[in-house]
Amino acid sequence: MATDTTTVAPPGLPSKADRVGRRPALRRDGRFAGIFLAPSLGGLALFTLFPTAMALAISLFDWPVFGERKFLGIDNYTQLLNDPVFRRVVLNTALFVVLYVPLNLVVSLGLAVWVGPKIKGRQAFRVLFFIPVMTPMVANVMVWRLLFQPGGLLDSGLESWFGINAPNFLGSSAWAMPAVVAMSIWQGFGYNFLVFSAALDQVPQSQLESAQIDGAGPLQRFRYVTWPMITPSIFFATTMTLITSFQVFVQPFILTQGGPGVATQTIVMYVYNQGWQFLTMGLASAAGWVLFVIIMAVTAIQFVGQRKWVQYDV
Incomplete structure (x- = not known):
């Protein structure tokens, strides 16, 4: 006699099949979120993170506006x-x-x-x-x-x-x-x-x-x-x-x-x-x-x- 080994999720929790079914939707939502966040993240990287990193690098140099840098x-x-x-x-x-x-x-x-x-x-x-x-x-x-x-x-x-x-x-x-x-x-x-x-x-x-x-x-x-x-x-x-x-x-x-x-x-x-x-x-x-x-x-x-x-x- 065959035995049913299907795991039954506890009451109130999604089953394994439900969680697997939601993964494509979550990935799709993640892609859309990335698209909408891209302009802000690009601006943050270009106008905040990059100047901050450059300022740290410049602070380690003798960096005149004109002339040789050391x-x-x-x-x-x-x-x-x-x-x-x-x-x-x-x-x-x-x-x-x-x-x-x-x-x-x-x-x-x-x-x-x-x-x-x-x-x-x-x-x-x-x-x-x-x-x-x-x-x-x-x-x-x-x-x-x-x-x-x-x-x-x-x-x-x-x-x-x-x-x-x-x-x-x-x-x-x-x-x-x-x-x-x-x-x-x-x-x-x-x-x-x-x-x-x-x-x-x-x-x-x-x-x-x-x-x-x-x-x-x-x-x-x-x-x-x-x-x-x-x-x-x-x-x-x-x-x-x-x-x-x-x-x-x-x-x-x-x-x-x-x-x-x-x-x-x-x-x-x-x-x-x-x-x-x-x-x-x-x-x-x-x-x-x-x-x-x-x-x-x-x-x-x-x-x-x-x-x-x-x-x-x-």
């Missing part, structure tokens, strides 16, 4: 580490990040909490606060330069109202970086404001009302109800703001030209100067890769640390 190995990186100007530039960038990121997050989150569902005209406030983000950076910087310069609006206002003169914000090594930070916060807080505003709209009002009935005050409701629910958005905003702040260029380039001296020169400005003023592409590429490593390290620390404070299952 392989140096890691000499460019050694020169950067021994360059007091580059060390000061790294410190300037770190100072900008330390000042800008917390202030940006505090201002944007505070305004997002203020422009809550009970505020009249909250849509108008959202548009108003986002306008600086949409305005061209160069135009914003030029307006702030007129504001900060001696005899400008700020100096004239302090003199007429209080009888005092404002410090030379753009010409003082003590005030130049705070001026760049202030301008940058005004320019960029609107993006995080919208991120936080959208996150706050997702907090269930029923939970806030329940906490209020239980006697929780506004700060307690924010600390124990709102904050845990918006930590993913805070993590996203913090990470993106850190990455962009390390790449700051336009604000100090136009406001102070990196001065006075090198008081506001950043790493990206250093890369620009080495590459397009001194035409030392090898050194510029090495500085760019140093910046890349710094950003990657900070981002990795962010992703490791977020396990302790970001709550995705609230």
